[in-house]
Amino acid sequence: MDNSLPPADELVLVDRELAQLEARRTQLLARRAWLVQVLYRPARAATPRWPVTPAAPAADSTPRSAQNVLLTLGGTLLTIAAVAFTLVSWGSMGIGGRAAVLCAVTGAALSAPVVLLRRGLVSTGESVAVLGLVLTVLDAYALHRVALSDTDGLGYAAVASAVLAGAWAAYGSALPRLRVPLPAGVVAAQLPLPLGVLAAGGGATAFAWAALVTAAADGAVVLWTRPLPVRITAGAGAALLGGWALLTGGWLSFSSPWSGAPLLLAGAAVCLYAAWRTPGWAAAVSVVAGLAVVAALGGLLRSAVPGDWAVPGYVLCGLVLASVWRAGVGARLPRGVRTGLTGAGAATVALGLLWALPPVAGGALGPLARTTEVWSGEHTGPGLVAYPATAALVLAVVAAALASVPRLWARCGALALVWALLTALPVAPGLPYAATLALQLLTTAAALWIAVRPAPLTRGLPRPGTTPAASPDARTTAARTTGPTNRPATAATGPSGVSATGPAEPPTSGPSAPGPSAPGPADRPASGPVGTPVADPSAPSAPGPAGQPASGPATSPASGPAGQSAGGSVPPPPSAPPRAPGAGFGAPGTGWMPPRPRPQASAAEPGTVLGWVAYAGGLVSAAGAVALALDVRGATFLALGAVLGLLTGVAVLGTGARRAVSACGAVLAAAGLVFAGAAAAGLEAHWTGLALLLVPAATAAVGATARPVALPVEITGAAVGLSALGLAASRPAFLALVLALGGVIAAATAVRPERRRFASWAAAGLFLLAAWVRLGAWGVTTPEAYTLPVTVPALVVGFLRRRRDPEASSWTAYGPGLAVTLLPSLGAAWTDPEWVRPLVLGVAALVVTLLGARFRLQALLLLGGTVLALDGLHELAPYVVQVVGALPRWLPPALAGLLLLAVGATYEQRLRDARRLRERLARMR
Structure with a gap:
């Protein structure tokens, strides 16, 4: 074997790789066992291997539930008996007897749970404790009836509820195993302040302050106590009393702003503190706080400005509150608090925009609601009078605020609001007719120009596929996710295709999982989303035994989703305990599963979206301008000509679907011009139909050169031609002429190869119809x-x-x-x-x-x-009609029913027959 390493070093490398393979085999076996358990558990449950003994029938109720039902019924009966005794038999006893009975029964009921809890009878002790609590209420009532009957009822109830709340809280704290006394004490604590205010003769404002203070105390109980029943009870009380206080403050902000504003601001402060301390409820509670602040400040502004400026004042407060998200202080607020405050401000602004929409609707749709004749020279206006002119101010302010936000949705909203402002301007101040029409046409021109050239509005917006500047939240989240260090890793492969790494720490199931590690620096393994190693280009590498690089000390493994080494995975040694199946999915170094991809935002081009928003506004303004111009003859020609020129420009300069839609709109505008010209010339309907054939003739000529929009333009021209046939239908001679001229236009279109098939058939049909109509006209x-x-x-x-x-x-x-x-x-x-x-x-x-x-x-x-x-x-x-008339009236429905039954019974066969007939017809030439 030809190696570049000495035998001793190669032996160490081979031993290390064998250990890694064995450890990896252990991991994969554990994973396989877990997968088999998950996949085949339902099958084993459905088909048991051994006979199963039939289980005994389940009891109707468990012993614990039956015990609770019995204890509840017993406690309820004792409570009813105690109430009946206090109300009915109390007067037949003397003072001493009464005191003795009160002390004996109440003391016994409150002390019995101590003995019962020692013996483990928790449910019984709970029932007896509830009876004791009810007896304390009866004792307070009896004490008022006998000894303190001269005192004020509300004042006594306030004091008694305070005493009972303290007593029940102390009793529940002394016996923490009882679940009822502490929540009952919280319920009793809701009454002292409100009842005391009512006893003192306080009004709605004082009662609201008492409710708010009580709600604040409930919030403190929620934040600083541990028992869950106590927190739930206190939270419900805080929501009920706090909501009453804020509703009262909102009502006072209209009737007496200087009385309601402090109450609302105090309630907002309490809500903000609660939102700060409870992240789970921060957004919802912050919305309430934000609305309270808007109501308070808006009420103060409302009292200082004229009536028409009330809504702009509220909108201004909402904008200020919504700006918390982007303000410098927003980076130090929790995300939930900022979300809630921004939502409250946005809701206020939305309500203000709804208030400002009627002038927009009047400007856009008012011309369509005609009350005068066409070309009468009279203009009645959109029908909205005396609407506050500050509606336009609301639209302008909100549009400016949205324009300052570098987001696509905000820029689209600002563009829509600018269009709404220009549409509403003629309505609110009541501009004259000429100025209104000019403004409509200018709005149309501006909107269509932006639809063609939206680039200036996209400045400062992030492009699709780019990451915008990280917000404070993103930076905080990234810091918490990545941790203080981020070590690069490189991986290399050994001679057998298995990762050969330098000194590195093996992956573990957690950040502090036990197990020996290979010698070397303690680098954490890195796992990419698809199991590829994350390499540091600056990390040096040494050559491997087969000419492949072996990782240096700066390397660390990366595991893939299927558990295989992706060019550098270092499993733990055999002595490391296997990871629990399914544990640590997606965590660094687990190797079981890649992290779940997060949903990404739509990759819509900002210019495209803004162009469509502007284009929609331009079309609405164009329709409104044409409808408005029908009052005056000259204005009609002016508006139709302007719209024709603008839409033609969009069809020439625009792109995509906007180009086709604009071309169709230009054809309709041209048809409107022809129709208006014929009407101005005093032509009859059949002559007007003949004149309208100029439009399909022009579209046929344009379609030969305007390839991208040829088809929609020609279809629109054909639709205009159909309207020409309808206008000429009253005169057969003219109808035949119109049909023949339509055939000529279709025949000329058939010269083009791409239209030859359809246009030739259309031309033949039109010529044929023209001949028939002419023959009919000749008699x-x-x-x-x-x-x-x-x-x-x-x-x-x-x-x-x-x-x-x-x-x-x-x-x-x-x-x-x-x-x-x-x-x-x-x-x-x-x-x-x-x-x-x-x-x-x-x-x-x-x-x-x-x-x-x-x-x-x-x-x-x-x-x-x-x-x-x-x-x-x-x-x-004729014979069928005679036969049907001679038959009984019930027979045709009966025959129809029989026919339907027969068809339904042989439905499949009829379908097969129809399919066979269709196939035979299709095979014919």
Whole structure:
């Protein structure tokens, strides 16, 4: 063997690799055992190997649950008896008897749990303790009725609740195994301050302050006590009383701001402190605090400014609160607190924007709600009057605030708000008609320009695939994740393909897992997301025995997801204990599984998103401007021309779907201009339809050069052509002319190879329809005299083509010739009262159908069969009507039901027959 290492060094290297392989084998065996246990556990459970003895039927209730039910019922009965005794039999005893009964029963009920707990009867002691607590309440009530009946009821209740709260808390602390006394003491502690305020004659403000102080005390209990029932009870009390106090403060911020603001600010301070101390509830509690601050400051501003400025004041407070996220102090606040405060500010701003939306809706949709005639010269306005002009200020301030945030969503929101501001400007101040229309057109132009060139708005935004500057939270999280050190690692392979490393610490199941390690520096192993080694380019390496590098002292292993060495994995030696199956997944050095990838943000290009936002606003403004311009004739032409020019510019300069949509919009604007011109010239509807053919003719010409948008432009032109047919339908002569001109346009389009197939059929159909309409307009009752001279040569040409090209479709060869005669003759037969035409047509259709079936020609079979069926239906229709009229009325529904039952019973067979028929027709030419 030719080696570059001395035999002694190579022996050490081989022994080390063998130890690593053995350790790795131990790890993989442990992993395999765990996987087998997970995969085959359900199968073993479903098919037991040994016979299982049938288990005894489960009892209806466990002994513990039955015991609890019995103890609860017993305690409840004793409580009812005690209440009945106090209310009914109390007056029949003297003072001494009463005192003796109170002391004896209460003392016995409170001392019995001590003995019961010593004997392990916890549930029994719990029930007796609850009875004792109820007896203390009855003692307080009895004491008031007998000895202190002259005192005020509310004041006595406040003092009694305070005494009972302290007594129950002391009792629960003395007997910590009892779960009820301490929460009961917390419940009693909710009453002293509110009842005391009511007893002193305090109003709503004083009561709210008492509730807030009590809620603060409950918060302290939640933060500084350990028993879970006590914390839950105190938390519920804090939420109830604190919520009442904040609601009262919110009501006072409208009626008496200087009384409600201190209450709201104090409540906000309590909530912020609680959010700071409870990370799990920080966001929710901080939202409440933020809303309280906004209500307090907004109420003070509302009392100092005119009524129209109240909502802007609240919006300003919301913006200030939302800026906590980006302010310098935000880096020192917990993330949950900042999230909650920002959410509260954002909610306030959103409500302000909802208040400012009516002028936007009036500016955008108001022109569509017309109350006057078109071109009447009158303008009634959008219908919103006396709306505060400060709505525009709200939109402007929020737009400026969003524009300062270097995020795509904020930039899109700012752009939308700027558009809303320009749309609402004519409504709030009540601008004149000319200024309103000019502003609408300018808004349209600006929005469409941004849709074409959105680059200036993307400055400062992170590009897709780039990482923005790390926030304080990201830096903190990264520091906590990576730790104080981050050591690079390099891996190398030995002569047998297994990792050969220098001195390194073997991977363990945890940061402090026991087990011997190889000599050398204690470098932690590194594992990449796909099991590849993480190498330090600056780390030196020494040559291996087979010419491969062996890692130096700066190396450390990296394990892959399947547990195999990825070019440098160093498993623990055989003496290391195997890792527990499933433990430490994704942790450094585990080697079982790569870390789960985090969801990544969408890779949308900022310019594309901003362009679509601006484009949507531009289209809405364009529609509003056109609708607004219909009040005045000159304004209509001005608006349509401006919109046509703007959309044409977007179609030329834009990209993607916006280009196609703009081209279609430009076609519609051109059609509007033609229609407006015809209306201004006083043309009748059929002349207007004839003039509208200019639009599809222009689109056909443009489609020959505008390749990216040719198809949508031509489809839109065809739709305009259909509207032209509708306008000319009142005059058959003009309809025939419009159809013929449409056929000419389609024939000219068929010159282009990519449109030849569809446009040629469309041209033929339009010419045919034009001929039929013209014959009908001339009053021709015998269309065969005009159609047969066309049909015979067409069929001859088709026959010759089929002889030259047997693969040619029968629809191409014979379809046009047959349709020219059969379809007009069918229409004439349906209106002919004589029997000769239907008979001749039926015979001809039958011959065509039989020829199609004989020579397997699809066009002949379908055309002939369809005409034959319709002709026969026309002849049989009168007799069918007579028969149906003579039948009982219940018989047709019954027959229809039988038919449906038969079809349902043989549904699969009918499907197979239909499928077979379709296949046979498809095989025909």
